Amino acid sequence: MTAPLDREAIAERLAATGYVPDRDLATALALMQRLGRPLLLEGEAGVGKTEIAKALAEIHGTRLIRLQCWEGLDRAAALYEWNYQRQLLAIKAREGHDAKVVEAEIFSEAYLLERPLLAAIRQETAPVLLIDEIDRADEEFEAFLLELLSDFQVTIPELGTITATSVPHVILTSNATRELSDALRRRCLYHYVDYPAPDREARILLARLPAIDTALATQIARFLAKLRKEDLAKVPGVAESLDFAASLVGLADLREDPDAVRDALIALLKTREDRARLAPQVIARLVEASA
Ligand SMILES: Nc1ncnc2c1ncn2[C@@H]1O[C@H](COP(=O)(O)OP(=O)(O)OP(=O)(O)O)[C@@H](O)[C@H]1O
Ligand SMILES: [Mg+2]
Numbered sequence: 001m002t003a004p005l006d007r008e009a010i011a012e013r014l015a016a017t018g019y020v021p022d023r024d025l026a027t028a029l030a031l032m033q034r035l036g037r038p039l040l041l042e043g044e045a046g047v048g049k050t051e052i053a054k055a056l057a058e059i060h061g062t063r064l065i066r067l068q069c070w071e072g073l074d075r076a077a078a079l080y081e082w083n084y085q086r087q088l089l090a091i092k093a094r095e096g097h098d099a100k101v102v103e104a105e106i107f108s109e110a111y112l113l114e115r116p117l118l119a120a121i122r123q124e125t126a127p128v129l130l131i132d133e134i135d136r137a138d139e140e141f142e143a144f145l146l147e148l149l150s151d152f153q154v155t156i157p158e159l160g161t162i163t164a165t166s167v168p169h170v171i172l173t174s175n176a177t178r179e180l181s182d183a184l185r186r187r188c189l190y191h192y193v194d195y196p197a198p199d200r201e202a203r204i205l206l207a208r209l210p211a212i213d214t215a216l217a218t219q220i221a222r223f224l225a226k227l228r229k230e231d232l233a234k235v236p237g238v239a240e241s242l243d244f245a246a247s248l249v250g251l252a253d254l255r256e257d258p259d260a261v262r263d264a265l266i267a268l269l270k271t272r273e274d275r276a277r278l279a280p281q282v283i284a285r286l287v288e289a290s291a
Pocket of ligand 2: 049050051132173
């Protein structure tokens, strides 16, 4: 990776990829690069956490390696495992050969299945390593990860110790479905990804939906800001706001077509309660207030 970029340069380059960051996020990314520390991004669903890692890899022209976390994720799925089927076939094919020689062969690189963490450590050019939704993994896995994030080396008993040649740029995301350990938090820089303010949300809509009218984008962004203040079971994120806006491209004003707005709500309100709570007159009031 090239020399560290400052905050302004990062913000500019992210915007060029279509990702519109706020000042604090650009600062966090600049610091992460300068200090060589992992960055933990916490926030609600659909606010752009995963996308940050993709955009970061793009601006640095480097590979994005993603580890999606889930309950029960273990070292074998995250780091490496041996290809047992191939090993068994090799053992069968070499029946009668010297056992030591066969053993050395089947525990060699050709029989190793590299998983995301090992892949990240073995890249020549520092990749962006995205550890997505770490809160879904178990606490034991978190402890194991912590070790890896402190020294970026892995010992495979049969092959020896592998140390990262270029330290990956690590982004961890969490939806805060469980409390992460203090140790993990201490190890990382931290940024809370919030819902965007209306002016930034309008810029996001314009960046992602080039066909949208500027006035409409501004109005939708204001509408979203008001809608998120309502008592909702599932507050819509940017992903939902993009779908909502995409289905209204072509309009110049939300007041122009109340039916279209009502139809488009299926992109925003994702529970039966929320649909019921936001009666047409509530929506009409929010639309009016956003004009
Ligand atoms: N600041 C932004 N600029 C441009 N696009 C954005 C921005 N924030 C979010 N998006 C878009 O919103 C969508 C959702 O983003 P993403 O999947 O990264 O959210 P997330 O926070 O990872 O959500 P989840 O918690 O559900 O995984 C993507 O299509 C992304 O491109
Ligand atoms: Mg995500």
